[in-house]
Every structure is written in C-alpha cells, then in structure tokens.
Amino acid sequence: MPKSETILTIVTFIYGLAVIFYMISWIFKKELPGKLATGSMIAGAAGNTAGFLLRWVESHQMGYGYVPLSNLYESLVFFALSVSLIYLFVEFRYKMRSIGAFASIVPFLVMAYASLPSVESSIQPLIPALQSNWLIAHVITCFLGYAAFAIACGISIMYLIHSASGDTEKGPVSRFPNPETMDELTHQMITFGFLLLSIGIITGAIWADQAWGRYWGWDPKETWSLVTWLVYATLLHARLMRGWTGKRIAVLSCIGFAAVLFTYFGVNYLPGLHSYQ
Amino acid sequence: MDNQKQTSSLPVSFIDRLWDFFASVRLSVVLLLSLAATSIIGTVIPQNAAESTYVRKFGPDLYSVLDSLSVFNMYQSWWFRLLLCLLIVNLVVCSVRRLRATWKVIFPKKTNYNPDRFRKAADRINWEIKDTPPESVKKICENYMNRRYRHLKTMQEDSAYWIFGERGRWTRLGVYGVHLSVILLVLGGLIGSLLGFEGMMNVPEGQARQTFSLRHSDKSMKLEFAIRCDEFTVSHYPSGRPKEYRSDIAIIENDQVVKEHRLRVNEPLRYQGINIFQSSYGQTAASSFTVVFTETESGMRFEKNAVMGEPVSMPAGRGKLVVEDFSSNFAFRGHNVGPAFLARLEPTSGESRPVLLPANYPNFDRMRGGDFAISVENVEYSYYTGLQITRDPGVPLVYVGFALMILGCYVTFFMFQKKICIEIRAQNNGTGISVSGISGQKRPGLKADVRRLAQKLQKLTKQRTDL
Numbered sequence: 001m002p003k004s005e006t007i008l009t010i011v012t013f014i015y016g017l018a019v020i021f022y023m024i025s026w027i028f029k030k031e032l033p034g035k036l037a038t039g040s041m042i043a044g045a046a047g048n049t050a051g052f053l054l055r056w057v058e059s060h061q062m063g064y065g066y067v068p069l070s071n072l073y074e075s076l077v078f079f080a081l082s083v084s085l086i087y088l089f090v091e092f093r094y095k096m097r098s099i100g101a102f103a104s105i106v107p108f109l110v111m112a113y114a115s116l117p118s119v120e121s122s123i124q125p126l127i128p129a130l131q132s133n134w135l136i137a138h139v140i141t142c143f144l145g146y147a148a149f150a151i152a153c154g155i156s157i158m159y160l161i162h163s164a165s166g167d168t169e170k171g172p173v174s175r176f177p178n179p180e181t182m183d184e185l186t187h188q189m190i191t192f193g194f195l196l197l198s199i200g201i202i203t204g205a206i207w208a209d210q211a212w213g214r215y216w217g218w219d220p221k222e223t224w225s226l227v228t229w230l231v232y233a234t235l236l237h238a239r240l241m242r243g244w245t246g247k248r249i250a251v252l253s254c255i256g257f258a259a260v261l262f263t264y265f266g267v268n269y270l271p272g273l274h275s276y277q
Numbered sequence: 278m279d280n281q282k283q284t285s286s287l288p289v290s291f292i293d294r295l296w297d298f299f300a301s302v303r304l305s306v307v308l309l310l311s312l313a314a315t316s317i318i319g320t321v322i323p324q325n326a327a328e329s330t331y332v333r334k335f336g337p338d339l340y341s342v343l344d345s346l347s348v349f350n351m352y353q354s355w356w357f358r359l360l361l362c363l364l365i366v367n368l369v370v371c372s373v374r375r376l377r378a379t380w381k382v383i384f385p386k387k388t389n390y391n392p393d394r395f396r397k398a399a400d401r402i403n404w405e406i407k408d409t410p411p412e413s414v415k416k417i418c419e420n421y422m423n424r425r426y427r428h429l430k431t432m433q434e435d436s437a438y439w440i441f442g443e444r445g446r447w448t449r450l451g452v453y454g455v456h457l458s459v460i461l462l463v464l465g466g467l468i469g470s471l472l473g474f475e476g477m478m479n480v481p482e483g484q485a486r487q488t489f490s491l492r493h494s495d496k497s498m499k500l501e502f503a504i505r506c507d508e509f510t511v512s513h514y515p516s517g518r519p520k521e522y523r524s525d526i527a528i529i530e531n532d533q534v535v536k537e538h539r540l541r542v543n544e545p546l547r548y549q550g551i552n553i554f555q556s557s558y559g560q561t562a563a564s565s566f567t568v569v570f571t572e573t574e575s576g577m578r579f580e581k582n583a584v585m586g587e588p589v590s591m592p593a594g595r596g597k598l599v600v601e602d603f604s605s606n607f608a609f610r611g612h613n614v615g616p617a618f619l620a621r622l623e624p625t626s627g628e629s630r631p632v633l634l635p636a637n638y639p640n641f642d643r644m645r646g647g648d649f650a651i652s653v654e655n656v657e658y659s660y661y662t663g664l665q666i667t668r669d670p671g672v673p674l675v676y677v678g679f680a681l682m683i684l685g686c687y688v689t690f691f692m693f694q695k696k697i698c699i700e701i702r703a704q705n706n707g708t709g710i711s712v713s714g715i716s717g718q719k720r721p722g723l724k725a726d727v728r729r730l731a732q733k734l735q736k737l738t739k740q741r742t743d744l
C-alpha cells in the first residue's frame with residue numbers, strides 16, 4: 001500500500017476526532033474542546049494536503065505522473081480537502097466555531113467513504129481521454145464549488161434548526177451564529193460556489209470539446225450538473241430579485257446540495273457513460 | 278398596476294401586460310425550474326436508443342405516445358427548444374427594460390453629494406489626529422483618493438471638508454453580461470444543433486476516405502476533402518490499460534496532400550470548419566486470405582485463395598462460399614471469439630446458410646457437422662482508425678458566452694458600486710476624520726472596504742504627523 005493511503009486513513013480518524021470535539025465544544029460550551037477541534041481540523045487538512053501531494057509524487061515514482069484527480073477515490077480526497085479548507089477559512093474569518101459541528105461531518109464522511117474497500121484506490125495510469133489540463137481545471141473548480149455548497153447546506157440546516165426551535169436563548173441552539181449572519185454566510189458560500197460551478201461546467205465543456213468533439217452531449221452527469229446550476233440560479237434570483245431570505249433560501253440551499261450529491265453519486269445509477277469507473 | 282393604466286385603451290394595456298410578463302423574474306424562475314425538471318427526463322430515459330429497445334420497455338402504445346412527444350430525442354424536441362427561446366425572450370425583454378435605469382446609474386446627469394446620507398451609514402469610522410490642521414489632512418486624503426476613486430469631488434464649508442469618491446458604477450453591467458452570456462450559449466447551442474453535424478468515419482491504415490455516417494441516423498455525408506490514415510498506433514501501459522491512441526493522418530484535396538497531422542485524443546484537428554477527433558479504432562482483415570476446406574471423413578485439406586465478397590467454389594462441386602464480412606471482436610453466444618469472418622455457404626443442393634469462421638479457432642466449423650469443415654488461414658490484419666467528424670458553427674458564440682459568463686458572474690457577485698465620503702473638520706487643535714461608505718447594492722464587502730480605507734488613511738496621516 002502506498003504511503004499516501006496510510007496518511008489518508010489517519011486523516012479520516014483525525015477528521016472523526018474533529019467532529020467529536022466540535023460537537024462537545026458546541027453542546028457543552030467549553031473552550032478547550034473547541035481549541036482541540038480547531039487543532040484537529042487543521043491537522044486533518046494538513047494531513048489531507050500531504051496525502052494528496054504524496055499521491056502525486058507516488059504517481060511520478062510509478063512512472064505515470066498525473067495530478068491525482070482522476071478517479072472516484074481521488075476526487076473524494078480532494079473534495080474532503082476543499083471542504084475542510086473552506087470551512088477553516090470561514091472559522092478564522094468570522095471567528096466562530098459552532099458551524100464546525102455541522103461542517104466537519106462532511107470531510108469525515110467523505111474520507112470514510114473513500115476508505116471503503118469498494119472504492120478502488122490504487123494508482124492507475126491515465127487513459128488517453130483523461131490526459132488533459134482542462135480536466136484538472138474542471139475537477140478542481142467543480143469540487144471547490146461543491147465544497148462551498150456543502151458548507152452552505154450545513155449552515156442552512158443550522159438556520160432551519162434555529163428557526164424551528166422555540167427557545168433560542170438557551171441551550172446549544174443559542175450558540176449558533178445569529179440568523180442574519182447565517183443567512184449572509186449561506187449567501188456568500190452560494191455565490192462563491194455558483195461562480196466555481198459555472199467555471200467547472202465550462203472547463204468540463206471545453207475538455208469534452210477537445211476529447212470528443214462536442215462541448216455538450218446531454219449525458220446524465222452533464223445534465224445533472226446543469227440541473228444543479230439551474231437550482232442555484234433560481235435561488236439567486238429569488239434572493240436578489242424577490243427578496244427571499246432566511247428559511248426559504250435555506251430550504252432552496254438544501255435542495256441545491258441534494259442536486260449536487262445526485263450529480264456526484266446518484267448519476268452512476270442512471271444509464272450513461274460519464275461515471276468515474 | 279395603477280388606475281390610469283387600466284382606463285387606457287385595451288391594446289396598450291394588453292401589450293404592457295405582455296411586456297411585464299416577459300420581463301418578470303417569475304417567468305425566469307418558472308423557466309429555469311422547467312428546464313431543470315425536463316432535463317431530468319432525458320437522464321432517466323436513455324435518449325436516441327433503437328426503436329425496438331423502447332417498444333420492449335414501454336409497449337407499442339405508450340411508445341407511440343411518448344415518441345410523438347419526442348421524449349426519446351427530447352433535447353432536440355420542439356418543446357425543449359421553445360423553453361430555450363422563451364428564456365431568451367425573457368432575458369432580452371428584462372434587459373431592455375432595465376437598461377435605461379441602469380444607464381442613469383452609470384452616467385448620472387448630476388451626482389448627489391450629500392454628507393447627510395453618509396452620516397447615517399452604519400459602519401462609519403471616526404478618529405482624531407492631533408496637531409495637524411484639516412488642510413494638510415485633506416491634502417493627504419485627496420492624494421490617496423485620487424489614484425483609487427473616480428468621480429472625485431471635495432466640498433468645503435468653513436473649516437470642514439468633505440471628500441466624495443465613487444467607483445465601480447460599471448459593475449452594474451455585470452448582470453447584463455451574465456444574461457447576455459446565457460443568450461449566447463442558447464443561441465450557439467441552437468445554431469449547432471440546427472446547422473451542425475456529428476458522425477463517424479473508419480479509415481483503414483494506408484487508405485483514404487471521404488464519406489462518413491451521421492450519428493443517430495442511417496444517412497451518410499461526403500466531405501469536401503478526403504482523410505487518409507498513414508499510420509495508426511495504440512500503446513499500452515504495462516498493466517494493459519491503453520496509454521495513447523494516435524493516428525497520423527493527411528488531408529487530401531484534389532489528389533494533393535494539403536495538411537498532415539498527428540491526431541491524438543485531446544488533440545483534434547480542425548480543418549475548414551470540420552473537426553476531426555481520434556475516437557476509436559479497430560482491426561480489419563486484409564481483403565485476401567486463404568480458405569481451407571477439410572473433408573470430415575478423410576481429413577483431406579483443400580486450400581483456396583479467397584477475396585472478401587467474391588465466391589470461392591467448394592471442392593467436389595459442392596457449392597460456393599462467399600466471405601461477406603469481418604469483425605475484429607465477434608461475440609458468439611456471449612463469448613468473445615476474437616477476429617472472425619462471416620460467410621455464406623451456398624450448397625448446390627439445399628438452402629444457403631451463414632457460417633461463422635473465427636480466425637483463431639480453426640476447428641470451430643466442425644460443430645456444424647457438414648461434409649467439409651471450413652476455416653480461414655493466412656489472414657493479414659491491419660488497423661483502422663475511428664474518427665469522429667463534427668461541424669458546429671455555434672462554437673465561437675458558445676466560447677464567447679463561456680468567457681462572458683465567468684466574467685459577468687465574478688463582477689456581479691464580487692464587485693459593486695460604492696460611494697465613499699471622508700469628512701474632515703477642525704477639532705480640539707487637531708483634526709477629526711470620519712470615513713463612511715454607502716452602496717446601492719447592500720453588499721457585505723462594503724464594511725470591510727471602509728475599514729481598510731480608514732486603516733490606510735490612519736497610517737498615511739500618522740506618517741505625516743510623525744515626520
């Protein structure tokens with residue numbers, strides 16, 4: 001087993017620790033677990049980066065030399081990394097930790113899924129169609145976008161919990177950021193995600209144009225990424241033109257992320273070609 | 278709608294209402310969601326499959342209903358195109374209607390400099406500078422603002438100054454850029470699907486081809502030029518995975534080679550608006566080979582030279598054999614038997630029947646139990662390259678749309694118009710400064726911008742006082 005995989009297995013556990021610490025710090029309002037949570041999240045992200053880079057090096061040592069973004073396993077690793085980096089950015093920028101209890105679950109689950117034996121993790125050389133820089137740009141931008149949407153969805157769920165609970169003055173819910181902040185953060189994550197998803201779809205289209213002579217072929221993966229884009233475009237118009245905020249935007253943001261998940265995982269169960277196999 | 282409009286003559290109000298309808302975001306939301314919903318149909322029901330597949334799945338009655346609704350080719354259907362056209366109308370009408378107001382924001386007849394509006398701004402930052410007269414602070418601030426803000430104006434009242442600056446008016450155009458990009462993408466797509474084509478051409482090594490078969494139809498088309506394949510190579514990694522497919526091709530016009538190109542996956546050739554892609558490959562057999570008839574009883578061999586498509590007479594006047602076709606990977610009852618010839622046996626007496634002659638299994642035909650077992654020998658193989666041939670006149674429009682979409686989204690989301698006011702007044706033998714900003718677009722970034730500006734000005738004025 002290459003070293004990168006060992007590191008990434010450890011990273012999965014560190015992310016697990018981060019989830020536990022964030023939960024403890026949120027529910028019991030303790031300072032020390034909070035610091036430990038942030039520490040383990042940073043350690044997880046650092047390890048995740050190291051694992052990613054090491055896999056890159058290993059692919060060179062094996063004589064294939066490619067950016068590790070070409071199969072399901074590698075995309076999961078990069079997705080987890082994107083979520084944890086964007087989350088950490090938010091935590092430091094806004095100096096609040098309660099979002100961590102919801103956001104840190106994502107990289108943990110993603111890495112746990114990547115560690116399943118059914119997810120092929122060996123380093124395989126690239127088949128001709130995947131040897132393209134557009135593909136690298138495509139995967140990076142798409143997954144950064146997905147990561148921003150994931151965090152937006154986490155915050156939206158918090159918002160919905162907050163508005164559903166009667167007493168927001170006491171208990172763990174009182175330690176959520178205030179609703180306006182959550183609403184604003186959701187919006188910022190979604191605008192960032194939308195820009196990156198747009199770039200992701202576009203670079204993917206350019207790649208398809210280079211490899212297959214068509215920039216758009218309505219295959220299920222492409223179509224679902226368009227559906228996702230349309231859902232978020234609807235959300236943006238509802239907000240900017242019709243003044244929707246709060247609960248309704250939070251619900252749309254959850255629907256949008258459901259579409260992201262379907263684009264990523266669900267599409268493989270549909271008839272078609274574009275799956276990571 | 279106000280009363281006056283309602284009492285006006287009917288046609289005008291109808292047109293107004295139609296105009297309102299086409300400009301509304303409600304329509305866009307309905308269109309966006311309809312596109313999302315209908316797009317999903319096409320991912321659940323595979324598109325452009327063979328008719329028999331659908332009939333088996335849905336039954337003949339449901340099939341004909343669904344087929345008349347173009348469900349099996351829905352992205353090219355009239356109703357999907359109608360949705361796209363409505364989208365364009367929506368965007369155009371909305372933009373035309375809005376542009377005049379936006380124009381006034383970008384090029385106002387006169388700009389309103391009113392300190393009161395800034396005094397109410399929430400994120401006002403105040404500080405004091407000792408021992409410096411307002412005039413010199415004003416100069417420093419003006420200097421700084423000069424380089425960074427447009428539409429600058431300083432106002433004075435007694436010993437108080439207001440420096441107004443504004444920038445980013447043009448960012449109001451960002452959303453028009455996005456909407457224009459959507460229009461370009463839809464138009465480009467429509468042009469491509471109406472005027473473009475997509476097809477496949479198999480070119481054996483050493484040969485040239487000019488016609489190709491169109492995708493999703495049984496028609497074929499002829500190019501203005503011929504494509505010759507000089508060499509095809511496929512290389513593999515040690516694990517057996519394909520590493521590279523490569524065709525060295527030449528474009529031939531009037532028997533002259535006008536262009537040579539090394540075609541790889543991801544490195545297509547574009548020639549005269551036609552795109553040529555490396556798409557697949559296969560093996561073909563050379564057209565002449567040896568057919569061997571082995572008499573079952575005696576085991577005697579009779580070898581005959583054969584040419585694809587021409588009859589070979591069987592020994593002892595038993596009839597004729599015509600080798601009609603070749604497949605490089607023939608599947609026999611689900612097993613891949615490798616390269617195989619398909620032939621037709623025409624006995625002198627009795628009915629003609631097909632026979633399968635796998636090149637790697639010379640005893641295969643014994644199964645048939647005829648008087649003679651047939652096999653094929655001395656087969657020479659050559660590769661053919663599978664080229665995808667496309668033409669899409671919509672592509673330039675689409676690429677411009679791509680660039681505009683990214684640019685427009687960035688401007689719309691991350692840039693905004695902002696107005697800044699720096700108030701400078703004499704105060705306790707020094708100067709008091711307040712910095713505040715407003716933006717018509719209610720952006721969270723404004724607060725950070727004002728803070729950054731205040732910090733910068735604090736630093737500049739401090740340097741000055743330290744001197």
Ligand code: HEM
Nearest residue numbers: 233240300301302305364367368371375452455459686689
């Ligand atoms: C895909 C098809 C789209 C349609 C049919 C559409 C339609 C519309 C319409 C009708 C309006 C109202 C126009 C007005 O009254 O000013 C609008 C506004 C707006 N659209 Fe879109 N839009 C689309 C895509 C997008 C995208 C991709 C974005 C993302 C950046 C976007 C961002 C906006 C914004 C920010 C506004 C508000 C403009 C303002 O505040 O003045 N639109 N859109």
